[in-house]
Amino acid sequence: xxxxxxxxxxxxxxxxxxxxxxxxxxxxxxxxxxxxxxxxxxxxxxxxxxxxxxxxxxxxxxxxxxxxxxxxxxxxxxxxxxxxxxxxxxxxxxxxxxxxxxxxxxxxxxxxxxxxxxxxxxxxxxxxxxxxxxxxxxxxxxxxxxxxxxxxxxxxxxxxxxxxxxx
Ligand code: PNS
Numbered sequence: 001x002x003x004x005x006x007x008x009x010x011x012x013x014x015x016x017x018x019x020x021x022x023x024x025x026x027x028x029x030x031x032x033x034x035x036x037x038x039x040x041x042x043x044x045x046x047x048x049x050x051x052x053x054x055x056x057x058x059x060x061x062x063x064x065x066x067x068x069x070x071x072x073x074x075x076x077x078x079x080x081x082x083x084x085x086x087x088x089x090x091x092x093x094x095x096x097x098x099x100x101x102x103x104x105x106x107x108x109x110x111x112x113x114x115x116x117x118x119x120x121x122x123x124x125x126x127x128x129x130x131x132x133x134x135x136x137x138x139x140x141x142x143x144x145x146x147x148x149x150x151x152x153x154x155x156x157x158x159x160x161x162x163x164x165x166x167x
Contacts, residue, residue: 008087009120012039012078016048017154018059019136021128025093028122030066037085038063042075049137049161061153078106079114090119095129 009029015022015038029036038059042052050058056071063069074081082090090110092103107119124131131149139146140158147155 006035007033007089008035008037008085009033009089009091010037010039010078010082010085010087011091012041012074012081014041014043014046014048014133015055015059016046016133017050017055017136017150017157018062019128019131019133019150019154020148021093021095021124021131023062023151024125024128025091025122026063026069027066029091030069033089033091034068036066036069036091037087038069038071039078039081039085040071040073041078042073050157054157058151058154058157062151077113079110079117082117083114088117090117092119092121093124094121095124095131 009032011022011026011029013022026036026038040052040055040059048055052073056073059071063071072081072085074084078090082088090107094100094103103121110117110119128149136146136149136154137158139149140155141162146158150158
């Protein structure tokens with residue numbers, strides 16, 4: 001087995017939109033590894049609220065203080081994307097036991113597809129363990145307070161989305 005002395009970590013997700021829970025994982029990965037790629041899944045079947053361009057812009061804004069993190073879009077298999085960017089590690093956040101089963105399935109399938117890529121999990125910060133993009137969108141849609149869950153730019157973008165669409 002080859003030992004690699006560099007790690008390029010990929011933090012994948014839909015990021016529709018990025019939350020402070022995502023950002024916490026990206027910041028911690030950026031502390032641990034020399035290079036981090038945020039992989040934004042283009043998945044038309046999921047009908048995201050934000051376009052790919054909007055999601056990428058909001059992530060770029062949120063990670064502006066991190067000089068070893070870049071943002072790239074992908075479609076298709078995550079392991080193909082990780083190989084394409086010369087990555088060797090997938091980093092994901094775990095919020096609760098309920099996340100574990102699906103994450104375990106994905107990690108094992110990814111391992112089967114590309115055994116040289118490892119998956120690592122970080123426990124989310126306690127204050128974000130209840131947080132998801134879906135919850136944020138639901139609260140924002142009905143005018144609830146989300147200021148401590150997302151960046152000011154995401155909060156603003158959500159307000160704009162819901163002020164021009166049906167509630
Ligand atoms: O933020 P999400 O929607 O929970 O992220 C899920 C994501 C993007 C990590 C996952 O859907 C994914 O890896 N999709 C790419 C397709 C793929 O590789 N599927 C096989 C994994 S078993």
